[in-house]
Amino acid sequence: xxxxxVFFVVLIVLSVAGITLAGGHDTPLGLPPVPIPADNQQNxxxxxxxxxxxEDKRFSADSTVSCATCxxxxxxxxxxxxVARGIQKKKGTxxxxxxxxxxxxxxxxxxxxxxxxxxxxxxxxxxxVEHGLKxxxxxxxxxxxDHEYPSLFNKAFxxxxxxxxxxxxxxAIASFERTVISGDSPFxxxxxGREKDAMSKAAIRGLDIFRTKARCQDCxxxxxxxxxxxDNKFHNLGVGFFxxxxxxxxxxxxxxxxxxxxxxxxxxxxxxxxxxxLGRFAVTMDIEDIGRFKTxxxxxxxxxxxxxxDGSIETLEEVIELYDQGGEDNPxxxxxxxxxxxxxxxxxDLLEFLKALTSPAYQxxxxxxx
Amino acid sequence: xxxxxTRRGFIKAGAAVAAAASLPLGLVEFxxxxxxxxxxxxxxxxxxxxxxxxxxxxxxxxDKGLKRAVTECNFMSPKPDFVVYGGDLAQLGKREELExxxxxxxxxxxxxxxxxxxxxxxxxxxxxxxxxxSKTTYSFNHKGIHFVVLNSILTYNTWMNRWxxxxxxxxxxxxxxxxxxxxxxxxxxxxxWLRKDLSKISKETPVVVMSHSPLYKIxxxxxxxxxxxxxxxxLLQPFEKVTVxxxxxHQILYNQIGNITFQAMMSTAxxxxxxxxxxxxxxLVPKITVFMNRADPFHERDATGWSVLNLEDGRVTNHYKxxxxxxxxxxxxxxxxxxxxxxYQNPERRIPPQQHY
Numbered sequence: 001x002x003x004x005x006v007f008f009v010v011l012i013v014l015s016v017a018g019i020t021l022a023g024g025h026d027t028p029l030g031l032p033p034v035p036i037p038a039d040n041q042q043n044x045x046x047x048x049x050x051x052x053x054x055e056d057k058r059f060s061a062d063s064t065v066s067c068a069t070c071x072x073x074x075x076x077x078x079x080x081x082x083v084a085r086g087i088q089k090k091k092g093t094x095x096x097x098x099x100x101x102x103x104x105x106x107x108x109x110x111x112x113x114x115x116x117x118x119x120x121x122x123x124x125x126x127x128x129v130e131h132g133l134k135x136x137x138x139x140x141x142x143x144x145x146d147h148e149y150p151s152l153f154n155k156a157f158x159x160x161x162x163x164x165x166x167x168x169x170x171x172a173i174a175s176f177e178r179t180v181i182s183g184d185s186p187f188x189x190x191x192x193g194r195e196k197d198a199m200s201k202a203a204i205r206g207l208d209i210f211r212t213k214a215r216c217q218d219c220x221x222x223x224x225x226x227x228x229x230x231d232n233k234f235h236n237l238g239v240g241f242f243x244x245x246x247x248x249x250x251x252x253x254x255x256x257x258x259x260x261x262x263x264x265x266x267x268x269x270x271x272x273x274x275x276x277x278l279g280r281f282a283v284t285m286d287i288e289d290i291g292r293f294k295t296x297x298x299x300x301x302x303x304x305x306x307x308x309x310d311g312s313i314e315t316l317e318e319v320i321e322l323y324d325q326g327g328e329d330n331p332x333x334x335x336x337x338x339x340x341x342x343x344x345x346x347x348x349d350l351l352e353f354l355k356a357l358t359s360p361a362y363q364x365x366x367x368x369x370x
Numbered sequence: 371x372x373x374x375x376t377r378r379g380f381i382k383a384g385a386a387v388a389a390a391a392s393l394p395l396g397l398v399e400f401x402x403x404x405x406x407x408x409x410x411x412x413x414x415x416x417x418x419x420x421x422x423x424x425x426x427x428x429x430x431x432x433d434k435g436l437k438r439a440v441t442e443c444n445f446m447s448p449k450p451d452f453v454v455y456g457g458d459l460a461q462l463g464k465r466e467e468l469e470x471x472x473x474x475x476x477x478x479x480x481x482x483x484x485x486x487x488x489x490x491x492x493x494x495x496x497x498x499x500x501x502x503x504s505k506t507t508y509s510f511n512h513k514g515i516h517f518v519v520l521n522s523i524l525t526y527n528t529w530m531n532r533w534x535x536x537x538x539x540x541x542x543x544x545x546x547x548x549x550x551x552x553x554x555x556x557x558x559x560x561x562x563w564l565r566k567d568l569s570k571i572s573k574e575t576p577v578v579v580m581s582h583s584p585l586y587k588i589x590x591x592x593x594x595x596x597x598x599x600x601x602x603x604x605l606l607q608p609f610e611k612v613t614v615x616x617x618x619x620h621q622i623l624y625n626q627i628g629n630i631t632f633q634a635m636m637s638t639a640x641x642x643x644x645x646x647x648x649x650x651x652x653x654l655v656p657k658i659t660v661f662m663n664r665a666d667p668f669h670e671r672d673a674t675g676w677s678v679l680n681l682e683d684g685r686v687t688n689h690y691k692x693x694x695x696x697x698x699x700x701x702x703x704x705x706x707x708x709x710x711x712x713x714y715q716n717p718e719r720r721i722p723p724q725q726h727y
Contacts, residue, residue, distance in 0.1 A: 218668050252445055287445045288693065331441035333434065335671030335694055 030188030050176025082311030206353025238328025416456025417637030435638030457487025576684025
């Protein structure tokens with residue numbers, strides 16, 4: 001009986017936030033089932049706990065930054081800034097990606113340096129320009145001394161207060177994030193719901209351009225029964241490459257040396273703009289990965305700007321221009337990226353299509369953006 | 371820390387050998403025999419086919435292939451002792467194309483050795499090449515290995531003399547399946563030069579021959595063929611370790627004939643299909659070669675690339691750098707006496723071609 005009550009409380013809390021309990025039977029239209037790891041099954045208590053942890057600012061060096069600072073539910077789980085801003089307004093080097101549908105990524109961060117949402121959640125706490133903690137011990141201390149957390153952890157994991165560790169914390173956060181999924185956009189209703197009028201004529205033309213002339217679909221995947229709009233791979237578009245190109249040889253030597261000494265990538269990546277721009281290379285050390293970044297989902301893209309890994313592009317119109325010109329030329333440019341010769345009408349149609357990827361919960365943001 | 375399994379990493383992880391094949395170059399370290407003073411690394415770039423359109427315009431796709439190879443070569447760790455350019459820098463032998471190619475190649479930070487291809491040759495019969503770029507027939511010794519470069523794309527005088535203009539001659543040599551075509555050959559002058567050159571070295575000296583066309587016969591209609599290949603082979607067979615490196619075929623191809631190991635280099639421009647896909651005519655494609663899968667046409671660079679060659683105890687291990695795809699490594703197997711793909715030689719280990727719905 002008690003379990004059922006908790007479940008309904010969760011549903012109410014989450015539906016207010018405009019999100020659905022994933023892993024259940026009500027996956028939103030257009031999305032595949034959310035992958036749930038075997039060692040972190042969803043339960044309502046865990047999700048409620050995760051949401052609270054996600055929003056708790058005490059887990060930062062000066063109690064000013066929570067996960068929700070950069071992944072603000074009111075801003076479609078982004079911060080609307082070009083790059084992340086952490087404690088003491090310290091700036092990172094990369095754009096905060098939305099949490100929405102991040103459960104579908106097979107790797108996390110722009111360079112995919114960790115595999116799971118659980119591992120991802122650990123990173124920002126101890127990043128000097130984000131939450132700025134030296135290690136995880138202050139988090140555990142706050143939790144164990146808190147009036148409510150011990151019982152919430154016990155409900156979620158059946159764990160004694162003395163046994164709570166960082167893995168419980170990130171598992172709860174990840175469980176919450178796996179509920180932050182959203183489909184059911186006009187595109188989904190048109191494509192999978194067979195509602196012919198769900199998208200405007202311009203957006204329907206835009207979808208066709210997206211799949212053909214503009215060559216978007218090869219990376220921003222749409223499949224027969226669902227669409228996550230990412231291939232979960234890494235690509236070089238040349239964005240930000242100008243920052244490293246003149247000194248590329250020296251930078252690569254520097255990171256090779258750092259790697260051979262076993263220095264932590266996270267710190268190196270975010271402190272050093274240059275090393276950040278190397279993208280996936282800093283993870284794999286494979287030359288082919290220089291300047292490659294993960295393909296982000298396009299769902300709710302109209303309300304999650306600014307764009308690209310460095311937040312350097314403010315509007316979708318400019319993003320479309322970038323692709324139309326064939327990316328930013330550089331020797332490592334992905335070979336799927338080439339000039340498109342789109343007409344002005346085609347660009348407008350494409351833009352309308354991208355707006356049609358906005359889920360109901362974020363339609364208000366879309367209207368406010370106009 | 372647990373080894374991350376990204377999607378790409380998962381595909382790569384397969385087995386220990388698989389992991390070795392996909393490691394960044396600097397981390398690949400094979401163990402080899404006693405004569406390790408002979409071990410070193412080369413890079414091989416070939417078949418860029420830079421194509422002039424007009425004015426300052428060149429075919430973008432082919433430019434990008436060569437530029438990318440040059441960039442990646444510059445980042446090699448350890449550095450290569452030298453880079454070989456395997457021929458067909460130009461598409462129609464035009465001076466504009468060769469100069470454009472030199473400009474791109476000038477960004478390489480390593481010494482270059484040049485091999486001429488038919489697309490560089492048949493417009494001006496190699497004059498610009500020999501004047502500004504390199505000799506076409508030469509040899510040199512490097513760390514205990516005798517390297518020989520041949521111009522293997524010559525042909526019969528009767529064919530040379532039948533065209534009204536140099537352009538017509540070039541265009542006819544550039545065409546595949548050309549009933550008016552003519553097979554390549556090394557020719558008697560070079561054969562005599564080779565005989566003399568090889569007479570100066572001992573039979574134990576490892577020999578690496580670099581030519582544009584394969585010095586064996588594969589498929590005549592596409593000129594995957596050198597007409598007097600047997601004569602060249604006869605001069606090479608007495609040596610204990612011989613490797614022939616060639617371009618021209620734009621695909622992964624390897625063979626063993628007697629003592630001679632053959633390895634093809636990738637093109638930076640485009641892949642050719644394998645001759646058996648052209649079923650009307652018989653072919654001699656080596657049975658030991660594990661074919662590449664069909665390229666994904668979305669990615670211009672798929673099925674193109676370049677090679678890192680590790681010279682180990684006088685043998686060549688060919689690390690194909692395949693863009694937008696998984697690298698492959700072809701290595702001489704001492705027990706079997708021929709080269710094998712270190713991962714895919716066993717049919718059970720192969721990845722089936724991509725299935726589209």
